[in-house]
Amino acid sequence: MTRAFLLVLDSVGIGAAPDAARYGDEGSNTVGHIAKACASGDADVSGVHTGPLLLPNLARLGLGEACRLASGHIPAGLQSNATADAFYACAAELSAGKDTPSGHWEIAGAPVEEDWHYFPDSHPAFPLDLMERFCEEAGIPGTLGNCHASGTAILLIHGEEHRHSGKPICYTSADSVFQIAAHEQSFGLERLYEICTVARKLLDPLRVGRIIARPFVGDANSGYSRTGNRRDYTMPPPPNTILAKAARAGRDVISVGKIADIFAHCDTGRAVHAFGNAATMNSVLESFNTLDDGGLAFVNFNDFDTLFGHRRDVAGYAAALEAFDAALPELYARQTPGDLVIITADHGCDPTWRGTDHTREHIPIIAFGPHIPKGSGGVRNTFADIGATIARHLGLGLETGRPLWT
Numbered sequence: 001m002t003r004a005f006l007l008v009l010d011s012v013g014i015g016a017a018p019d020a021a022r023y024g025d026e027g028s029n030t031v032g033h034i035a036k037a038c039a040s041g042d043a044d045v046s047g048v049h050t051g052p053l054l055l056p057n058l059a060r061l062g063l064g065e066a067c068r069l070a071s072g073h074i075p076a077g078l079q080s081n082a083t084a085d086a087f088y089a090c091a092a093e094l095s096a097g098k099d100t101p102s103g104h105w106e107i108a109g110a111p112v113e114e115d116w117h118y119f120p121d122s123h124p125a126f127p128l129d130l131m132e133r134f135c136e137e138a139g140i141p142g143t144l145g146n147c148h149a150s151g152t153a154i155l156l157i158h159g160e161e162h163r164h165s166g167k168p169i170c171y172t173s174a175d176s177v178f179q180i181a182a183h184e185q186s187f188g189l190e191r192l193y194e195i196c197t198v199a200r201k202l203l204d205p206l207r208v209g210r211i212i213a214r215p216f217v218g219d220a221n222s223g224y225s226r227t228g229n230r231r232d233y234t235m236p237p238p239p240n241t242i243l244a245k246a247a248r249a250g251r252d253v254i255s256v257g258k259i260a261d262i263f264a265h266c267d268t269g270r271a272v273h274a275f276g277n278a279a280t281m282n283s284v285l286e287s288f289n290t291l292d293d294g295g296l297a298f299v300n301f302n303d304f305d306t307l308f309g310h311r312r313d314v315a316g317y318a319a320a321l322e323a324f325d326a327a328l329p330e331l332y333a334r335q336t337p338g339d340l341v342i343i344t345a346d347h348g349c350d351p352t353w354r355g356t357d358h359t360r361e362h363i364p365i366i367a368f369g370p371h372i373p374k375g376s377g378g379v380r381n382t383f384a385d386i387g388a389t390i391a392r393h394l395g396l397g398l399e400t401g402r403p404l405w406t
Helices: 030-040 055-060 063-071 101-105 130-136 154-164 186-204 242-248 277-290 302-310 312-334 385-392
Strands: 003-009 087-091 144-148 169-172 177-183 212-218 224-227 231-234 253-256 270-272 298-302 337-342 363-368 375-380
Touching: 003 277, 003 385, 030 063, 030 312, 055 277, 055 312, 055 363, 063 087, 063 130, 063 337, 063 363, 087 385, 101 302, 101 385, 130 186, 144 154, 144 375, 154 169, 154 212, 154 224, 154 277, 154 312, 177 186, 177 231, 186 212, 186 231, 242 253, 242 298, 242 385, 253 277, 277 312, 337 385
Parallel strands: 003 298, 003 337, 087 375, 144 169, 177 212, 253 270, 253 298
Antiparallel strands: 087 363, 169 177, 212 224, 212 231, 337 363
16 A cells, blocks of 8 residues: 655754744754753653653654754754664745744645735734724624733633623734634633634635634633634635645545644545544554555644643653654554655744744654655755655655655
8 A cells, every 4th residue: 555644743843944033033943952951950840751851763763863954963862873764854944934834734735925914912913993893793792812922821811801701812923823712611612613704704815824713611710721622714725735636636635633724624534633642643543544545644743832832831842752752663563565654843832932932943854664765865945845755655746845755
C-alpha cells in the first residue's frame, strides 16, 4: 500500500525564522528554550515535569539535527550519537504572519499570497461600527473584552459579568483571529456557534483568518475552564491543497483534530475530532488500520499550542513533548510497506517568550517509512515542500514546492 500520514505538532518550532525580527521574534526557539530551561532546572514543577528534556525517539529520528539546521545547535536532551534513522530538515514559511491556517495551508502546498487582516493591540481592538453590526445581527446586548488577551486570563476578568449580562467575551491576539468565549450553560453552546457564523459573514470582507468559538464552563467559585467544544470558522483555503488533490482523485482522507476546521471542511474527508494529544495519538494509531491504499491522514496535535505554548507553561510543554515521544515506537511498529510518515509543525509558540502569542520560527521536518531515504534535507525556504513530497508519494500533482528528496 502507498499511504501518507502527516502529523503537525502545533507550535513546536525549532528556532527563529530568517525574518523573525519583523515580527518581534528574533531569538525565539520553542524546543531549544524548553530544553534549556529543563536542563537548568528552571522548568522543574513537581508532578508535572522535572529534570532534563528526554526525547530519545525524536532524537533518533533526527530532531536534534533539524534543530541544528535551524538554530546552529542541538538542544540539550536531543543529542544522538548515531546517524539519524529518518530523513530530517527544517523549513521557513513563505506566507506572511505566524498563523495556524497559513502554516497548515502552506504545508498542504498552498502558501498564502494575500495578507490576513490583524486587529491592533489597543483597547478597543475591534472597530466600533463592526461591533455594533455584530451585536445587532447576532441579537446580543453587547460584548465584553474587545482587546488582545489570553483566552484563559480573560475568563477570570469577564467570566462572571458574562454569565449575568449575556454579553459574549470577544478578544483577539497577534494572529488574524476574532475569538468569542461564552458559557455553555448560561449562554448556550449552539447559540455561541450561531453568533460565530454571524461574525464569519461580517469579517469575510476584511480577510480575518479565523473566528473561534471558545465555550467554557464553571463559575466564580469553582473557576472557569474551556471545554473540548471549540469550533473554528476559517476562511476557505486555496483550491490547490494536497487535500483538494486527494479528494479530486477519489482518495481516502482522514482529518484528525482541528484539521477539518482549519481547512473550512473543504475536502477534509472523514473528520475525527479528538480532544487532547492522547486521544489524537490514539486516532492516529487507529488510522493505520483504516486508511485505504493511496490515502492521506492529516493530523493536528493541538495541546502543545493551546494548553502550554500560549499559557507559557514550560513544564507542561516539556511533559507533552515527552508523552508524544513515548508513543512513537507504537506508531513506528504499525507502518506497512509504502507508508510515509511526516512529523512537522506549523509555527512556534515559545513558552519562554514575552507575551502569549505565536512565534515566527522554522519548523522541523522528520520523514520516515519502510522505503523512505535517511539523512539531511537541509534548510527549506517553504513549508510547501512537505505537500510536494506527499503529492509525489501518492501520485498526485501539486503546483507549489519541490519534493524533499529526489
